Amino acid sequence: MANTLDAKKDRYNLVTVFFLIAALVIFGVSIIFSGSLLLTGYLKQGPSSNQSDNSPDTTSIASRPLTDNIAQHSLSTAIENNFGIDYDVPPEPQAANTVRIPVLTYHHIDTLPNSNSRDYYVSPKMFDEQMKYLSDKNYRSLTPKEFYDQLKTGKNPTHKSVMITFDDGNVDNYKNAYPILLKYGFVGVFYVPSNKRGMTNSQLQEMANHGMIIDPHGKTHMMLSKVTDSGTLYQELVASKINLQNVTGQISNSFCYPGCEYNGYVTSMLASNGYLLAFSCGKSIDHKLGSRLVLSRMHVYNDMQDFKSILSGKWYYPGGYSS
Numbered sequence: 001m002a003n004t005l006d007a008k009k010d011r012y013n014l015v016t017v018f019f020l021i022a023a024l025v026i027f028g029v030s031i032i033f034s035g036s037l038l039l040t041g042y043l044k045q046g047p048s049s050n051q052s053d054n055s056p057d058t059t060s061i062a063s064r065p066l067t068d069n070i071a072q073h074s075l076s077t078a079i080e081n082n083f084g085i086d087y088d089v090p091p092e093p094q095a096a097n098t099v100r101i102p103v104l105t106y107h108h109i110d111t112l113p114n115s116n117s118r119d120y121y122v123s124p125k126m127f128d129e130q131m132k133y134l135s136d137k138n139y140r141s142l143t144p145k146e147f148y149d150q151l152k153t154g155k156n157p158t159h160k161s162v163m164i165t166f167d168d169g170n171v172d173n174y175k176n177a178y179p180i181l182l183k184y185g186f187v188g189v190f191y192v193p194s195n196k197r198g199m200t201n202s203q204l205q206e207m208a209n210h211g212m213i214i215d216p217h218g219k220t221h222m223m224l225s226k227v228t229d230s231g232t233l234y235q236e237l238v239a240s241k242i243n244l245q246n247v248t249g250q251i252s253n254s255f256c257y258p259g260c261e262y263n264g265y266v267t268s269m270l271a272s273n274g275y276l277l278a279f280s281c282g283k284s285i286d287h288k289l290g291s292r293l294v295l296s297r298m299h300v301y302n303d304m305q306d307f308k309s310i311l312s313g314k315w316y317y318p319g320g321y322s323s
């Protein structure tokens with residue numbers, strides 16, 4: 001009887017030892033396994049710290065997940081095809097066989113004076129607001145050459161486009177308009193009387209070197225509608241072009257009529273001296289290639305509703321100003 005009891009006790013001890021060893025083995029294996037997982041994670045990601053959490057994403061575009069690149073592509077396609085959408089003022093019906101590109105006319109970008117000339121001023125704050133609006137609506141700004149190339153297609157651009165012009169070569173254009181154009185990445189087209197201007201050669205050169213266009217507004221800002229003398233016209237139309245080209249190193253492709261005035265002698269001399277375009281004044285944003293030497297531009301006032309209306313081809317006078 002005693003032997004049987006001893007044998008049972010021995011068997012009981014053996015089973016207990018077996019389970020204890022098995023438990024130790026399982027515990028050991030799981031420790032090693034989880035340790036190796038942690039080590040793999042560390043090697044893959046490197047040590048985590050507050051600095052790496054805040055550091056910028058320096059992954060190159062090519063190595064980003066494919067979906068990011070697709071999203072980027074969809075965005076640029078959407079901007080490219082934005083011509084027909086997202087207007088705050090309903091667009092005016094477009095004339096047949098025309099190309100729609102609003103051309104904006106500014107003179108002074110400076111504090112508004114209390115005089116009759118205030119119609120020729122847009123404040124720097126308002127100008128910034130207008131350029132921000134163009135940027136938010138994904139407009140692009142054209143050079144005269146780009147305007148001409150679009151006009152030749154006979155079709156509207158697929159991407160909302162404007163041309164932003166400034167008359168008279170006032171020094172506030174350099175001090176106040178130019179920095180805001182740079183801020184939003186827009187091209188300004190500055191029509192400057194070559195021998196009667198507020199901006200210096202070095203200011204014009206700096207702007208030209210930063211992508212701005214400097215084109216002639218005559219030599220002395222003479223009204224040209226009654227001028228028929230070829231010598232005088234040559235000075236105003238051609239000598240002015242040569243002078244500015246020498247200052248900026250750019251080819252001048254467009255002209256702007258002082259006081260919006262011109263005659264047949266003027267347009268034919270422009271055509272035979274390398275000008276692709278010439279701008280007057282007007283109330284239309286629709287253009288034809290056949291009218292490329294008498295193009296319409298719309299005057300911009302110190303007013304956002306006026307600005308939005310111009311972009312939709314609607315003439316709007318804000319009122320409250322002397323004319």
Ligand SMILES: [Zn+2]
Nearest residue numbers: 167168258259
């Ligand atoms: Zn002028």
